[in-house]
Amino acid sequence: MSTYKSDLLRVLDERGYIHQTTDAEGLDKLACDRVIPGYIGFDATAPSLHIGSLVQIMMLRRLQQAGHKPIVVMGGGTTKIGDPSGKDESRRLLTAELIDENIAGIRTVFERLLTFGDGTTDAIMVNNDEWLSTLGYIELLRDVGPHFTINRMLTFDSVKLRLEREQPLTFLEFNYMILQAYDFLELARRYGCRLQMGGSDQWGNIVNGMELSRRKDGRELYGLTTPLLTTADGAKMGKTAAGAVWLNEAQLPGYDFWQYWRNCDDRDVGRFLRLFTDLPLDEIARLEALEGAEINDAKVVLANEVTKLVRGEDAARAAEATATQTFAGDGTGDDLPSVAVGDEGMRIGALLTEIGFTASNGEAKRKIAEGAVRLDGLPIIDPSTLVEVGEGDQRKLSLGKKKHGIVTR
Ligand SMILES: N[C@@H](Cc1ccc(O)cc1)C(=O)O
Numbered sequence: 001m002s003t004y005k006s007d008l009l010r011v012l013d014e015r016g017y018i019h020q021t022t023d024a025e026g027l028d029k030l031a032c033d034r035v036i037p038g039y040i041g042f043d044a045t046a047p048s049l050h051i052g053s054l055v056q057i058m059m060l061r062r063l064q065q066a067g068h069k070p071i072v073v074m075g076g077g078t079t080k081i082g083d084p085s086g087k088d089e090s091r092r093l094l095t096a097e098l099i100d101e102n103i104a105g106i107r108t109v110f111e112r113l114l115t116f117g118d119g120t121t122d123a124i125m126v127n128n129d130e131w132l133s134t135l136g137y138i139e140l141l142r143d144v145g146p147h148f149t150i151n152r153m154l155t156f157d158s159v160k161l162r163l164e165r166e167q168p169l170t171f172l173e174f175n176y177m178i179l180q181a182y183d184f185l186e187l188a189r190r191y192g193c194r195l196q197m198g199g200s201d202q203w204g205n206i207v208n209g210m211e212l213s214r215r216k217d218g219r220e221l222y223g224l225t226t227p228l229l230t231t232a233d234g235a236k237m238g239k240t241a242a243g244a245v246w247l248n249e250a251q252l253p254g255y256d257f258w259q260y261w262r263n264c265d266d267r268d269v270g271r272f273l274r275l276f277t278d279l280p281l282d283e284i285a286r287l288e289a290l291e292g293a294e295i296n297d298a299k300v301v302l303a304n305e306v307t308k309l310v311r312g313e314d315a316a317r318a319a320e321a322t323a324t325q326t327f328a329g330d331g332t333g334d335d336l337p338s339v340a341v342g343d344e345g346m347r348i349g350a351l352l353t354e355i356g357f358t359a360s361n362g363e364a365k366r367k368i369a370e371g372a373v374r375l376d377g378l379p380i381i382d383p384s385t386l387v388e389v390g391e392g393d394q395r396k397l398s399l400g401k402k403k404h405g406i407v408t409r
Pocket residue numbers: 040041042043073075078083128179180183184198202205
């Protein structure tokens with residue numbers, strides 16, 4: 001399949017992680033010859049990462065599995081600025097205390113997915129606040145300023161799109177790419193880091209770091225970005241009507257996390273298994289070839305495997321047990337009320353009344369506004385939500401903690 005020679009690039013290619021690379025052949029060769037320290041940075045804008053970041057985390061895992069060294073950079077410093085890449089609006093400024101709290105939450109997930117230590121291929125975690133917050137302004141300007149031209153800075157998407165759309169880009173945000181570039185330079189100096197990976201919106205930031213290191217130290221660095229993940233229905237991955245799908249238990253209970261994967265679109269099963277599980281490719285090929293109601297078995301495997309990686313074995317087992325209980329018996333939940341919605345689906349309000357949880361559409365709307373209504377464990381906040389059910393599939397509708405029902409096709 002893949003024409004790459006190194007384990008690293010072959011796996012990344014075959015499993016669907018690669019969107020753009022700066023010099024794939026050079027990197028492929030380097031990966032055959034030596035252990036590559038490679039990094040990805042994560043800003044601490046919330047107390048947990050969500051599944052939008054899971055591709056990046058999995059990529060660090062692949063890097064380690066292929067015999068290289070993952071460097072996890074916590075963006076304690078860069079979060080103080082706020083990356084404008086891929087964003088229409090400036091972020092609210094976060095206090096240093098909040099950033100520290102967020103980092104404490106975010107870091108936990110890495111301990112499950114990577115092996116940390118002092119060995120050659122052990123992962124390490126560093127906080128860029130360590131070097132960024134002590135930089136002197138005049139010194140930094142003289143040190144790196146001459147290597148960036150405004151002309152070129154204006155051509156990067158993070159800047160260009162805001163200017164084109166006439167949306168404000170503050171001077172603070174404009175400086176973000178310089179600081180991320182400085183990180184790459186610093187990591188290359190400190191740890192011999194040669195590779196930076198990230199989402200497709202990070203391309204400009206990565207390239208800037210490569211150019212800076214080339215100019216200042218004459219070092220060749222590499223960059224690789226992942227595709228922007230969307231679901232089969234075109235939505236940005238990890239965003240549901242109910243909000244983000246958080247990686248941490250404190251932000252999203254294990255069962256709900258499990259359900260997100262269990263209820264993914266049929267067309268996404270293979271891609272998600274390749275990206276988010278360690279299952280071998282031939283096993284995945286078999287699972288994604290399942291059809292009709294059987295594809296749901298593949299989704300259960302997906303949900304179990306991802307939950308195991310992110311939340312641990314116990315969480316995966318508990319979630320599956322809850323699901324089995326809820327949907328026990330003949331598969332429509334023996335003792336739970338159920339409603340069939342047909343091919344067109346049904347609006348959430350009508351459904352609540354139809355299943356007997358509410359007496360009227362008005363009451364249904366009120367319950368939704370109170371945040372009491374959940375579909376597959378995730379709150380529904382939009383009263384116009386259309387509930388659809390795939391063939392051979394079923395969904396769980398809940399009102400409050402006690403009322404549960406099954407929605408079938
Ligand atoms: N800018 C990245 C995070 C990051 C921070 C520091 C870096 O050195 C690299 C990446 C993001 O917003 O996702």
